[in-house]
Amino acid sequence: DTGVSQNPRHKITKRGQNVTFRCDPISEHNRLYWYRQTLGQGPEFLTYFQNEAQLEKSRLLSDRFSAERPKGSFSTLEIQRTEQGDSAMYLCASSSPGQRSYGYTFGSGTRLTVV
Amino acid sequence: AQSVAQPEDQVNVAEGNPLTVKCTYSVSGNPYLFWYVQYPNRGLQFLLKYITGDNLVKGSYGFEAEFNKSQTSFHLKKPSALVSDSALYFCAVRDIKAAGNKLTFGGGTRVLVKP
Numbered sequence: 090d091t092g093v094s095q096n097p098r099h100k101i102t103k104r105g106q107n108v109t110f111r112c113d114p115i116s117e118h119n120r121l122y123w124y125r126q127t128l129g130q131g132p133e134f135l136t137y138f139q140n141e142a143q144l145e146k147s148r149l150l151s152d153r154f155s156a157e158r159p160k161g162s163f164s165t166l167e168i169q170r171t172e173q174g175d176s177a178m179y180l181c182a183s184s185s186p187g188q189r190s191y192g193y194t195f196g197s198g199t200r201l202t203v204v
Numbered sequence: 205a206q207s208v209a210q211p212e213d214q215v216n217v218a219e220g221n222p223l224t225v226k227c228t229y230s231v232s233g234n235p236y237l238f239w240y241v242q243y244p245n246r247g248l249q250f251l252l253k254y255i256t257g258d259n260l261v262k263g264s265y266g267f268e269a270e271f272n273k274s275q276t277s278f279h280l281k282k283p284s285a286l287v288s289d290s291a292l293y294f295c296a297v298r299d300i301k302a303a304g305n306k307l308t309f310g311g312g313t314r315v316l317v318k319p
Contacts, residue, residue: 120305122306
């Protein structure tokens with residue numbers, strides 16, 4: 090499978106716990122994006138990497154959120170001290186400069202439920 | 205800043221009838237425009253894009269969209285809807301001059317095609 094892979098598909102956690110999600114982009118894509126989508130809404134931009142550099146962060150990304158892409162390949166998104174308002178679908182997408190006019194390729198997402 | 209508006213939360217149409225999903229956008233420069241479709245508990249799937257050239261663009265599954273610069277619109281259309289077209293549809297825009305290839309999404313329109 091050469092698409093964007095996200096793990097886990099579903100995560101249920103208790104409020105206050107930390108969670109980490111992983112995204113494996115298409116191998117030749119150097120740009121990687123994280124979006125958050127709440128039920129019935131459009132995806133909202135969280136952050137963007139070009140290779141290993143995190144070039145842009147949304148104001149939605151509070152201090153409890155951190156994202157990394159250590160070797161410019163896979164990325165992780167960690168949420169510390171989760172709150173019920175963090176419940177959402179977290180989408181990862183990737184693209185390459187040569188395809189900047191083509192939008193993204195999305196993964197299937199990680200659905201987080203905070204109880 | 206870039207933004208997208210999808211004025212209809214839901215569109216209902218009978219199978220075999222034409223389907224239109226509306227989208228208007230706002231960018232400071234020239235736009236790249238995209239339509240994505242989302243099925244339950246899945247990521248977003250690319251349908252079509254407008255980059256330049258002909259205002260009428262054709263995409264996957266018989267969908268097409270018309271770019272109208274004067275009305276800043278990019279409505280999605282399908283001449284004859286199928287029950288399997290029932291899904292959530294998102295319009296997205298990117299300002300050509302914006303760095304990072306960040307897409308901004310509309311709030312989505314749920315399409316329900318009835319047999």
